[in-house]
Amino acid sequence: GAVVSQHPSWVICKSGTSVKIECRSLDFQATTMFWYRQFPKQSLMLMATSNEGSKATYEQGVEKDKFLINHASLTLSTLTVTSAHPEDSSFYICSASGGAGVDEQFFGPGTRLTVL
Amino acid sequence: QQQVKQSPQSLIVQKGGISIINCAYENTAFDYFPWYQQFPGKGPALLIAIRPDVSEKKEGRFTISFNKSAKQFSLHIMDSQPGDSATYFCAASRGSGTYKYIFGTGTRLKVLA
Numbered sequence: 363g364a365v366v367s368q369h370p371s372w373v374i375c376k377s378g379t380s381v382k383i384e385c386r387s388l389d390f391q392a393t394t395m396f397w398y399r400q401f402p403k404q405s406l407m408l409m410a411t412s413n414e415g416s417k418a419t420y421e422q423g424v425e426k427d428k429f430l431i432n433h434a435s436l437t438l439s440t441l442t443v444t445s446a447h448p449e450d451s452s453f454y455i456c457s458a459s460g461g462a463g464v465d466e467q468f469f470g471p472g473t474r475l476t477v478l
Numbered sequence: 479q480q481q482v483k484q485s486p487q488s489l490i491v492q493k494g495g496i497s498i499i500n501c502a503y504e505n506t507a508f509d510y511f512p513w514y515q516q517f518p519g520k521g522p523a524l525l526i527a528i529r530p531d532v533s534e535k536k537e538g539r540f541t542i543s544f545n546k547s548a549k550q551f552s553l554h555i556m557d558s559q560p561g562d563s564a565t566y567f568c569a570a571s572r573g574s575g576t577y578k579y580i581f582g583t584g585t586r587l588k589v590l591a
Contacts, residue, residue: 368521394576405567405581406522413576455521459576465510465529467579469521 368470385456391436392458484582501568508570
């Protein structure tokens with residue numbers, strides 16, 4: 363099956379710093395990638411949808427300037443948490459779609475962000 | 479209309495028993511309904527999915543039952559095993575993978591040995 367990787371798997375940073383999380387589709391071209399945030403014992407909350415070469419579409423209530431998403435190629439999307447604060451600590455998960463006609467989204471293993 | 483309601487929130491089943499998780503949706507434009515399994519600290523993994531043109535789909539011990547008129551679908555795990563202990567999410571989408579998923583709230587399943 364299709365494989366999606368995320369890097370890093372976990373990161374600890376100081377408040378005020380920026381953190382970049384990478385999401386890669388390893389064996390297929392992902393025309394669309396999604397970024398989710400998950401709090402403990404809660405469901406996945408969609409943050410944004412990104413299409414290769416286009417600006418990301420953010421869900422209501424998600425700060426665009428806080429969570430910068432770049433989908434520069436068909437195999438890589440990045441999420442940058444800018445000026446991170448403790449309330450940004452969460453589990454961030456990406457998923458990738460192979461495009462129109464492909465039903466399934468393939469999920470990455472997630473990145474645990476802890477902001478001190 | 480975008481919500482997917484999932485129940486129960488948690489479920490405890492004896493080994494060998496049947497685990498049943500239910501979901502309901504409102505938006506009739508949804509036409510793809512996957513179920514995901516998630517272990518702690520891991521990303522979700524697809525278990526099984528269904529489209530509304532069939533009422534049931536079975537893959538191994540996992541079965542989806544779909545009731546289009548009631549706008550409900552359920553996951554049945556037959557012969558539940560301790561290794562099935564995880565959180566299960568249903569989801570709904572309008573179409574191909576380029577459309578966003580609307581996830582249910584999740585069900586934490588524990589299978590007792």
